[in-house]
Amino acid sequence: MVYYRFAPILVLAFASTTSYSAASNFGGSQIQWGACDPSVVNDTSLACGFLEVPLDYQNPSVGNARLAIIKANATGERRGSLFFNPGGPGGTGIQEVNDNKELLLEVTGGVYDIVSWDPRGVGNRTSPGEIFCFDSLAEYSTFFNGTIELTGIEETGNFTDPADVKALLAQAPIMQTKYEEVGQKCLRSSGGKFLKYIGTAAAVRDMVSIANVLDGPEAPINYMGTSYGTLIGSWFVNMFPERVGRVILDGVFDPIAFATQEPGNTFSSQRVFSDTVYKALITGCALTGPSGCAAASEGDGPLDIDAKFQALLQHAYDATKVNSSVPLTPGDIRLALWGEMYFSSDWSNFVNEEYPQMVQIVNGEVPANTSRAIRKRSTDLIRRMPLMKRSSESNDSPSYTTSAIYCADSVDPQGTTMEDVFEGIISASRNVSHMFGSLWPFPFYCSFWPVRSVERYQGPFNKKLANKILIASNLLDPITPLPAAESLAGLLGQDAVLVRQNGFGHTTVSAPSACMNEIFFAYMTNGTLPANGTVCEVDADFEVFTGVNTADILAHIPSTDI
Ligand SMILES: *[C@@H]1O[C@H](CO)[C@@H](O)[C@H](O)[C@H]1NC(C)=O
Ligand SMILES: *[C@@H]1O[C@H](CO)[C@@H](O)[C@H](O)[C@H]1NC(C)=O
Ligand SMILES: *[C@@H]1O[C@H](CO)[C@@H](O)[C@H](O)[C@H]1NC(C)=O
Numbered sequence: 001m002v003y004y005r006f007a008p009i010l011v012l013a014f015a016s017t018t019s020y021s022a023a024s025n026f027g028g029s030q031i032q033w034g035a036c037d038p039s040v041v042n043d044t045s046l047a048c049g050f051l052e053v054p055l056d057y058q059n060p061s062v063g064n065a066r067l068a069i070i071k072a073n074a075t076g077e078r079r080g081s082l083f084f085n086p087g088g089p090g091g092t093g094i095q096e097v098n099d100n101k102e103l104l105l106e107v108t109g110g111v112y113d114i115v116s117w118d119p120r121g122v123g124n125r126t127s128p129g130e131i132f133c134f135d136s137l138a139e140y141s142t143f144f145n146g147t148i149e150l151t152g153i154e155e156t157g158n159f160t161d162p163a164d165v166k167a168l169l170a171q172a173p174i175m176q177t178k179y180e181e182v183g184q185k186c187l188r189s190s191g192g193k194f195l196k197y198i199g200t201a202a203a204v205r206d207m208v209s210i211a212n213v214l215d216g217p218e219a220p221i222n223y224m225g226t227s228y229g230t231l232i233g234s235w236f237v238n239m240f241p242e243r244v245g246r247v248i249l250d251g252v253f254d255p256i257a258f259a260t261q262e263p264g265n266t267f268s269s270q271r272v273f274s275d276t277v278y279k280a281l282i283t284g285c286a287l288t289g290p291s292g293c294a295a296a297s298e299g300d301g302p303l304d305i306d307a308k309f310q311a312l313l314q315h316a317y318d319a320t321k322v323n324s325s326v327p328l329t330p331g332d333i334r335l336a337l338w339g340e341m342y343f344s345s346d347w348s349n350f351v352n353e354e355y356p357q358m359v360q361i362v363n364g365e366v367p368a369n370t371s372r373a374i375r376k377r378s379t380d381l382i383r384r385m386p387l388m389k390r391s392s393e394s395n396d397s398p399s400y401t402t403s404a405i406y407c408a409d410s411v412d413p414q415g416t417t418m419e420d421v422f423e424g425i426i427s428a429s430r431n432v433s434h435m436f437g438s439l440w441p442f443p444f445y446c447s448f449w450p451v452r453s454v455e456r457y458q459g460p461f462n463k464k465l466a467n468k469i470l471i472a473s474n475l476l477d478p479i480t481p482l483p484a485a486e487s488l489a490g491l492l493g494q495d496a497v498l499v500r501q502n503g504f505g506h507t508t509v510s511a512p513s514a515c516m517n518e519i520f521f522a523y524m525t526n527g528t529l530p531a532n533g534t535v536c537e538v539d540a541d542f543e544v545f546t547g548v549n550t551a552d553i554l555a556h557i558p559s560t561d562i
């Protein structure tokens, strides 16, 4: 993900109480550091290397995986390594460290080497690498031609029209067959034989293997995980409680929900604040007015802005009823809006640049290539988003890595049909999120995935930890809501402190907050934790819209929505 937090924290060298030397060989295996692949990493101060680990930690005879690792040296007196995972699942640690090295070093005080890796199933340097189930985008498009996979789900309101319910349910048998076929294609693909060796438990053990080599088998393991990276974190601290060093989990997945329900259900309920984040967008637009938001007319309130977005969705919907091959479907518009829910820093650009273009496209006023540009941009945004990875307007075959990881970990209740999945979507649109309940495709419908991982950690999640950890959450996160962070903090009891950021967007690092930076910094450098339940504000000079900051918007969101 992209980080927006730029507080000017000086890198201080605290006297270290414990010091772990950078030993090079603890477990027999070594990491030879060298230059990174310049096609991905342009920062030549970074070092890259590989580590061979067992594909199956319970059965070494099945062979090895090979992990691609990246390291940014500590800038101060080194205290060990800090491992980092950006989420996804499917995010590349290699690229994230290249893109965010300075921020990661700053916020952790410069006293750790920042170490990350491409987990199994990610990229083409780690082996097993990225999971592709189709040979090309063309094959994928032909396979799903005429289905909701390519257009999104057509509906108005929250399935207000019974005809939309009927039309969706009518697609259930064909989509079930297609998803079952995709599962078989994935199994037959070159990555198919590795599908059971990827997943979160393997990622945890891989991180521990790297830590053993870098810092020694007894050393505490320091870790920072955002979004899905918090699931790696909550599994890690419970699988290896005695190894817990300084750990920050930001934007929490509820590990119990994930261990007991299919991810499709979990994510329906996790979208509980997404409509409120949308309300924040339309509220901010109304507060700044027409000069700062092209979607606002003079005197418009939030409901007037909402009416314009709803009208846009309705026009796009009506157009698809006349000619199904429209350049921009209502599903595309919902997906573009959903991408915006992650980063309020993009809202001004969205309402002023993209929204007017969308209106023109839906009205047939601009050539279709503009809409391709919009779709490309929204899928770029989606690809950046820690929860979704989908290439659609590039010529790449779509990646199935995100599904492969979620589904490898998923419970397998057996017998869930596509009709059940669609009923769940309809219910989520009505009960959880009117705006975003019907997004499709989403990579976590696992009922038709043919494999589960050889190891899945199912709990307990309340182990006694060697060190206290820090849990962070936005007040209004569209996909990892505050109650999930509260549940995890509740499970860990005295071993976790929860800090809330009064903002909206996905993870606290999606908006700048000097207060949060100081908390991360003090914890990482000194072990100092704030009082449980400490609340930080987003920086007041961070304008979401011209003249409108996060606090201004929050002050206008009805408390019943929070
Ligand atoms: C790497 O490339 C990005 C743009 O792609 C640029 O912003 C950045 O400054 C480059 N970094 C280095 C160290 O060259
Ligand atoms: C990083 O640290 C290692 C070990 O101290 C050293 O060999 C290497 O040269 C350093 N890399 C850079 C870019 O300073
Ligand atoms: C690996 O992926 C990078 C882009 O991420 C690409 O430039 C490179 O050619 C790929 N290498 C192979 C061997 O496919």
Ligand SMILES: *[C@@H]1O[C@H](CO)[C@@H](O)[C@H](O)[C@H]1NC(C)=O
Pocket: 141, 142, 145, 146
């Ligand atoms: C999709 O199907 C339509 C006819 O239903 C056909 O005209 C079109 O070429 C197909 N597209 C692809 C990518 O197969």
Ligand SMILES: *[C@@H]1O[C@H](CO)[C@@H](O)[C@H](O)[C@H]1NC(C)=O
Pocket: 323, 324, 325, 326, 327
């Ligand atoms: C439907 O729209 C597509 C592309 O926008 C166009 O090529 C096609 O001719 C239209 N079909 C009809 C029946 O108008």
Ligand SMILES: *[C@@H]1O[C@H](CO)[C@@H](O)[C@H](O)[C@H]1NC(C)=O
Pocket: 367, 369, 370, 373
């Ligand atoms: C769309 O096509 C026109 C003419 O072919 C070109 O000038 C314009 O740059 C294109 N726009 C985009 C966004 O690609």
Ligand SMILES: *[C@@H]1O[C@H](CO)[C@@H](O)[C@H](O)[C@H]1NC(C)=O
Pocket: 426, 427, 428, 430, 431
């Ligand atoms: C959601 O709404 C449906 C009706 O569409 C209802 O049957 C179901 O019980 C509701 N679920 C929850 C969790 O409120």
Ligand SMILES: *[C@@H]1O[C@H](CO)[C@@H](O)[C@H](O)[C@H]1NC(C)=O
Pocket: 157, 158, 429, 430, 431, 434
């Ligand atoms: C549909 O959404 C509207 C608000 O947009 C709400 O008033 C209505 O109760 C919702 N319908 C159902 C069935 O949830």
Ligand SMILES: *[C@@H]1O[C@H](CO)[C@@H](O)[C@H](O)[C@H]1NC(C)=O
Pocket: 486, 489, 490, 491, 492, 493, 494, 495, 496, 497, 498, 532, 533
């Ligand atoms: C922190 O507060 C949460 C409630 O938000 C609670 O569940 C947890 O036990 C508290 N932790 C400590 C260390 O008091």
Ligand SMILES: *[C@@H]1O[C@H](CO)[C@@H](O)[C@H](O)[C@H]1NC(C)=O
Pocket: 522, 526, 527, 528
């Ligand atoms: C470091 O920790 C000590 C003891 O926990 C505390 O007294 C001190 O204020 C902390 N310093 C900083 C800069 O947080």
